[in-house]
Amino acid sequence: MHTKTIAEIIEGLRNKQFSSEELTKAYLDRIKQHDKTLNSFITVDADVALKNARDADKKIADGNAESLTGIPIAQKDIFCTQGIKTTCGSKMLDNFIAPYNATTVQKFNDVGAVLAGKTNMDEFAMGSSNETSFYGAVKNPWDTNAVPGGSSGGSAASVAARLVPAATGTDTGGSIRQPAALCGITGLKPTYGRVSRYGMIAFASSLDQGGPMTQTAEDAAIMLNVMAGFDQRDSTSVNKPVPDYTSTLEDSVKGLKIGLPKEYFGEGLDPAVGDAVQVAIKEYEKMGATVQEISLPNTHFAVPTYYVIAPAECSSNLSRFDGVRFGHRCDNPKDLMDLYTRSRSEGFGEEVKRRIMIGAYALSAGYYDAYYLKAQKIRQLISNDFKQAFEKVDVIMGPTAPDVAFNIGERTEDPVTMYLSDIYTIAVNLAGLPGISIPAGFAKDRPVGLQIIGNYFEEARLLNVSHQYQKVTDWHRRVPKGFE
Amino acid sequence: MEWETVIGLEIHTQLRTKSKIFSGASTAYGAEPNTQACAVDLGLPGVLPVLNKEAVHMAVKFGVAVNAEITPRSIFARKNYFYPDLPKGYQISQFELPIVGKGELEITLADGSVKTIGITRAHLEEDAGKSLHEDFQGMTGIDLNRAGTPLLEIVSEPDMRSAEEAVAYMKKLHSLVQYIGICDGNMQEGSFRCDANVSVRPKGQKEFGTRAELKNINSFRFVERAINFEVERQIDVIESGGQVVQETRLYDADKDETRSMRSKEESHDYRYFPDPDLLPVEVTADDIERVRGELPELPDQKRDRFMADYELNMEEANILTSSRETGDYFETVIKASNSKPKICANWVMGELSGALNKSDMSISESPVSAEMLGGLIQRINDNTISGKIAKQVFEAMWNGEGDADAVIENKGLKQVTDTGAIEKIIDEILAANTAQVEQYRAGKEKMLGFFVGQVMKQSQGKANPAIVNNLLKEKLSS
């Protein structure tokens, strides 16, 4: 049962092959059985999950089933869940029972999905390996010595190990796509503004975007149908009709114009990963797509630019964690300054502190123009690169990450090397474009992800293009050893 | 040495919206602590701001009223600093592109001279909460009800040269924001607060001296006192060989002095940057024209009209247009009394204003409505009562004894114009005061006043004074 996709589970529930309660129990059992190894969940509340499941069964019996009714979905622990601990992977929020639901969570509740649990993540989504979590590293189910990627590492690992059918993630610089690639699953980062950010604990507000993490593109389409949409509580949410993302999955890719940015295949890319990606692109050519080389000339500025904008925004976003109204508060503060500095230093981990400090520095008097303003200008250049590319091609393809999953501990000593894990994903966030990573084979026995980047609001096309590939390949059906 | 004072004011006006600038929580004053602080106001993780339409509308209204440039795409920025009454660790404000740009305001000084004060900008921002320093287990209590209340911070150019000018500017602004309905002007509740930047320089010097910022002065009187104290202090410092330091100072009304706020001393680095949660605020030329069409008559326009239509002088017109309510009241009185505006003006500025001051009431709280006052003046005009009796009637109306006609009727105050009746009284008075009559006739004409007084007294003030005068003169000279 656990290897079923959402699409298959929906059928099973409709045909009464199993109830949501049975389904939910089965997944809860799998979590219990395997998550000691993987550490992909921070919180699993079986009572809540089973109650959701029974409510869903009633809804199904009453003939009111919607797409995800009764299906266990894991939420990244960055989404506020009312009455349930929401930690954002941080000691700072270890005691934080969210008093309200994120819009995304509410939308899953409204269709009767089951909350399977809250997944582990890099602290405040700052990381590319899930090693910065206060709740410990998450292991990659394909090789437990390897990282699952980050920051949505718990979501990626749990879906890859089939502990849940699907999960949500958030992507600020690659945090959905990179772990999806490293864990061999499908992960979609929608266009900025497509999915509400309300209740999604902010890392870098102008970059953050929630999205689905699933086995297949079809499942991602079903998930996005629920997640996407205008939210009046989010000023950056876009008021634009949401198409039915499943309705165009079967469209042909014949004549599809694919651009391959030469900057994504050069120095820094592991040759084995490059080979796997090229093989995948050959499949598209077989299906009648055409391929051309393009250039995104400012690609090499993406990581430096991101490491100004994201830390600057985070340094400000994380100021609210001050030990006054919620979250960690140090014992016996002797004065106000002590309350602030001790609560924050005890509550935040190293990587978060580093980024807060870099951000505070980049915004401080005398440095703003050289760092923040300069970064915003380069952001424009990077965005223009894509605009020009999309005049020539329909989608852009390349590797999601420069390498397969690295080993736990391998890059923790050197933050800058770690930052380069997101070299191919970051520009997409800076431009605000949608991007997807889909499984495209293996290199060194670890999964490789193919990244497909679309023009603004072309999620439907990305899902269609991904689905067509998944119809002729079976990488997405591979299950890591020990989790079959 | 002769010194010149340079003052610029930053005035925070609370906009009278129903809900907060970025959330749907109420802005009503005086609620129980933290009962009007919603998730957004508390800065809970994950919450996001959405801008209140009315706050933008009000800011544009102000901009149009002071002839300011309105920024077509203004930007919200974050001002970052840690303080317990600032839940997010940053205040959402405007920095580089405020919604209202350069404008100006005309002030009139006591000597009648007029001066134009430049307005540098006005920007929208959210208010902070309140720290309560009463003892809570030796700690400070934080109430965030006020957090997120919309403010329009109006920044003037350093164009004022005396405390008097500063107060005149502040009063003018205070009246304007109430005229256009964007602020209730309640200074006790903190709806209209002032920070003053004060410096001194030798007369004739071009460069500005080092300034001190006087924080949160919440009455006109205190602004004047705080500035005057600060000017003296700065001159003393310089004349005794010292230097003024740039700092924030707090005015202590009890001691009538300003003192350095050491806790705010630490050099601030606010790390402003555009708020990524909010997008540029667009105001189109059409929006501006629409707002212009909605604006009521502004104080200056009204003043000019009063001077032209009602033959008032500048001072009178200024007083009668000091608030929208005063102007409306005055014009209603004219209509209701059908009398000369000048007489109405005298009543509003005299009797009414005196009574209001005495009971510390505003004109909208007056127990004597404009219609009632108009009715009273009408009765003077048609000779039903004398001006003197009218004051008595006014007092009765003030005390709730009904309108003018009712009071006149009930108290029998109707003026006596029957010459026969008056003649009778005069005859009695003259007969009883033969010595005085002799004096008058011997050339002591001042005695006339004595007789008038006696007659009026006898008639309980009801005799028409003009008739009394004429008849007396006639009889005494016969």
Place this chain on the structure above:
Amino acid sequence: MALDRTDVEKIAHLARLATEESELPGYADDLSNILKLVEQMDAADTANVEPMAHPLDMAQRLREDEVTEENQREHFQNIAPQVESGLYLVPKVIE
């Protein structure tokens, strides 16, 4: 730009983070390395380029001025570290 201990202390103070004396050199190194990465931006020609604050070129949407939130003080203060009489408590603030 390489940061030294004093810079780190200053930034940490601005961000209200406590830094142990022993941690300063490590932070100084890490932050300097990150800044080295960041300063690759210098090579970009950004003359006449408009800064981009948002991915999408939209204007701010405005909310009707309506009170939509009710009092939830008890609910919100359940998760507060220290409250009394409905107030959040902090160590004495000296003005």
